[in-house]
Amino acid sequence: MTDSAWHHLFPALAAGDPTTRVLIDGAQRLDIPPDQPMFHAGAPCHNYVLVLTGSVRVQVIGEGGREAVLYRVLPGHACVLTTCCILSGENYPAEGFTETAVRVLTLTKPVFDRALEEAPTFRRFVFANLGNRIAEVITRMEELAFxxxxxxxxxxxxxxxxxxxxxxxxxxxxxxxxxxxxxxxxxxxxxxxxxxxxxxxxxxxxxxxxxxxxxxxxxx
Structure with a gap:
């Protein structure tokens, strides 16, 4: 995947203000093998992550060690729990693992915080993605419960x-x-x-x- 491929996966960001485009162009790219942890329950959140390729499974572990899948983060999306944790400063309440080989763009928390203030397109994307994904997670939790x-x-x-x-x-x-x-x-x-x-x-x-x-x- 070329460095400009994110333009097709995140068209709202690509069509936004110059500060947003420079920000994403400068994001660190990471390639992560399958079956690797992205984050653990109780761990702090240090980076905002945009998925370019692959699939990340987010799950919780209940009493007795029973696991339940909450959702998956696919190309063109950001993880809702990561967004919540980096905004609030709270630790992760669940865990995430790569299901396949995954390529992501990462922004450190200082860069993320500065971008929220200086890049309006990025700010709108963060909160729009958060709102949409929270609705999906609530639907998933209702399904599991009822x-x-x-x-x-x-x-x-x-x-x-x-x-x-x-x-x-x-x-x-x-x-x-x-x-x-x-x-x-x-x-x-x-x-x-x-x-x-x-x-x-x-x-x-x-x-x-x-x-x-x-x-x-x-x-x-």
Whole structure:
């Protein structure tokens, strides 16, 4: 990816004031391998990060060590928790890991603070991105808290289903859905008994999309 590639991913910043463009052009570029920590719960936030390539998974760990995915940061976005923490000075309440090789632009906190004062386009981007992403996180938390697990599981399977089997262990699905592996295994077995899926070793195949869609919609 060339140094000017951020213009296509962040058009609002690229079309903004000269101070914003100089700021982003001068940001440090980092390449991070997959499966590496971006931040840990309880750690301070020192940098504002814009993702250019790859995917960062943000998750929380609850009582008993159970993990739940909150959201992913994809190219063209900034992490909502990073934004909140760098603005407030609070430590991270969750953790982030690279799912793939990731390239990011980083601004140190002093540069970020100065940019909020001097670069109006950058300031508007920061708060607009924050507002949009917070709404998505709230929707995700409502789903984890209130939507029945069988409907969330059906949605997960429908989103991942294609001609090839879904490559995911029961534990990986549990992390995505914010529940226990045993719960996922039990519900998948019910779906298999009903003829909706076929289970394999670390894979599963959707056999009846219409049936899963009925589960997803819930009682009519």
């Amino acid at each position: 939507r029945p697990i069988e409907r969330r599981l059906a949605d997960f399977l429908l989103a991942r289903a294609d001609p090839a089997p879904i490559a995911a262990t029961h534990q990986e699905i549990a992390v995505e859905l914010g529940t226990a592996r045993e719960v996922v295994s039990r519900h998948l077995k019910r779906l298999e008994t009903a003829g909706l899926v076929r289970l394999g070793r670390s894979t599963l195949e959707v056999l009846d999309r219409a049936g899963l869609q009925r589960i997803s919609r819930g009682p009519q």
